[in-house]
Amino acid sequence: MTAVLEHVLRPGRIGRLALPHRVVTGAMHLGWENRDDDGRSLAAFYLARVRGGAGLMVTGGAAVSAVGAGGPGYGVLDDPRFRARLRRVATEVREAGGLLALQLFHAGRYARPAAGGPHPVAPSAVYSAFSRHTPHALDPAQVEATVADFARGAHHARDLGFAAVEIMGSEGYLLDQFLSPLTNQRDDEWGGDPHRRMRFGTAVVRAVRAAVGPDFPVVVRMTGDDLMAGGTDRDTVAGYARALAAAGADALNVGVGWHESPVPTVQALVPPGHWVPVAVAVKEAVGALPVAASNRITRLAQAEEVLAGTPLDLVSMARPFLADPALVDRSRRGRPVNVCVACNQACIDRSLVDDPVSCMVNPAVGREHEPPPPPGGPPRAVAVVGAGPAGLKAAHDLALAGHRVTVYEADQEPGGQFRLAGRVPGKADYLDAIRYLTAELARLGGELRTGRPVTAADADLLRRYDGVVVATGVRPRRLDLPGVDLPHVLDYPAAFADGALGRRVVVIGGGGIAVDLAHLAGHPGAATPPRQVTILHRGDRLGPRLGRSTRWTVLAELRRQRVGLVPGVRDLRIGPDTVHYTAADGQPASVAADTVVIAAGQLPNDDNDDIVATARRAGVWHHVVGGARDSTGLDAVRAFDQGRAAAVAFQHAPHRTTPPVEIEERV
Ligand code: SF4
Secondary structure: OOHHHOOOOOOEEEOOEEEOOOEEEOOOOOOOOOOOOOOHHHHHHHHHHHHOOOOEEEEEEEEOOHHHOOOOOOOEOOOHHHHHHHHHHHHHHHHOOOEEEEEEEOOHHHOOOOOOOOOOEEOOOOOEOOOOEOOEEOOHHHHHHHHHHHHHHHHHHHHHOOOEEEEEEOOOOHHHHHHOOOOOOOOEOOEOOHHHHHHHHHHHHHHHHHHHOOOOOEEEEEEEEOOOOOOOOHHHHHHHHHHHHHHOOOEEEEEEOOOOOOOOOOOOOOOOOOOHHHHHHHHHHHOOOOEEEOOOOOOHHHHHHHHHHOOOOEEEEOHHHHHOOOHHHHHHOOOOOOOOOOOOOOOHHHHHOOOOOOOOOOOOOOOOOOOOOOOOOOOOEEEEEOOOHHHHHHHHHHHHOOOEEEEEEOOOOOOOHHHHHOOOOOOOHHHHHHHHHHHHHHHOOOEEEEOOOOOHHHHHHHHOOOEEEEOOOEEEOOOOOOOOOOOOEEEHHHHOOOOOOOOEEEEEOOOHHHHHHHHHHHOOOOOOOOOEEEEEOOOOOOOOOOOHHHHHHHHHHHHHOOOEEEOOOEEEEEOOOEEEEEOOOOOEEEEEOOEEEEOOOEEEOOHHHHHHHHHHHOOOEEEEOHHHOOOOOOOHHHHHHHHHHHHHHHHHOOOOOOOOOOOOOOO
């Protein structure tokens, strides 16, 4: 056992279920639960995590009734085809030595029904800004029937061969809706005071316990703090936790916040471990009952700190197991981990619209069932030009496939756009994503040569290789504005450098990079006295491509930092200490500026076409990835996936008929 992970790697227990360690893989709706493939892709997803050392895993929510499904992509336990898929998943995981709990789910007023599907139901008819529906209020008989739905779902779980069940009662779903005075406005046996509002949750636990018997592990996912003004108070939460324990829960998994709450809970801006005290309060309420903390715990070292420094028993981590299925095994061996950077771009943002989930830094998520690429014969030599995310991902996967990989990077450091992003407050983990890829590349025998640009003059160099991946990235787009050549006008990469910014900063541009730069320039502690930062952008919506789960938190942070956000500007003109423009109302306006940063998009790097042409002339297989391929709205999810795809494509590429030219490289 790795000494520093002593607490987290200690065996644990939930009821009669022995756990190999203290990390629970939290539930994630994957969006392919309903895929008509006999459960093959679902099973492959969990099996990959079993092989990587996961202990108890919890499935994404399985709806206990059609009306409880979160959206069209949810599986419904009444559907025998879904149950058949689940049986395969449970069986394969069990036979592989894994532990899988089925999450019993009812969205209540958060359901987003398919066209023609049942209308959402809830304790009271209170509109949900999350689902944009006003649900029907359940009558008492329907409440009883819903309790019975949970019991039937639990019975199925046991029958299908799952190791446990988790009742979904957090994030503002149905159990929370009964508990909260905001959404439970009843005055009958199911509402009217805290005691009656708790009754639905405890009735569900009792019914589930009765359905599965005394020995089957029952976990309840509950909300420790709903972060809703006028929501459930702390005393009620503590009393509810005790009531759930008394009703038969074997463990409590503590979530934080509702989907409608105005406080960020899982975004990169939230410091790791921020919500641990919420779980500690629940633990203090229930004494010996196992309690798990969750939300913004991304590394096992952090989990170790939680377990060593608090009375908590378990840590639940969800997204980190998307980023690295072997999170536990790698951490146990002291190897680098592919860290979740909390971008939400390929997971939560997709899940919110019921699209299949993947992971930015691990685009293999959702492809675990696909056959591996053909072996590709003896190792071949591949050059990767550019060490940004796309290039490094391609290099990593090529090296993993056994090829001899050399990465050429023009800058002195690898990382490309991620190196810039890593400077933004809350985004330091982007640097770890690069560190992971470079460390793994080195371990696999790949070579990284920094400070070595490759140009059209390098035909001899490229001829040495069997393949070339062109990942030269992007260059900032110049704007043709009066004053753009003044010395205090910077393009965005230059603006990220230490000491580049003056006290009054104007950022011209409305995309994600402009937002990041404003955040970096304006965050507390960035400068004394604090900088005065203004974003001028042409459109009416700042950061239009930022994800649904992230955009509102980032904009709220900019407002908190008093960054001026000026939409709809025209006729920009830069003077020595002032930027002039026409405002959205047609009036002339200006803002003082010591530094003006142009963050108005990007174009593929100039070298790109030259390298491709050179590789083509030399008869070398080549593939263009990332920003070099498509610079419209820089998209790191796309970049990683194209890096992955390039490595797969090379495996399929025919071998060269002429041997690579052996030429001594002149560096
Ligand atoms: Fe983490 Fe982003 Fe991957 Fe989601 S997509 S698991 S937030 S790195």
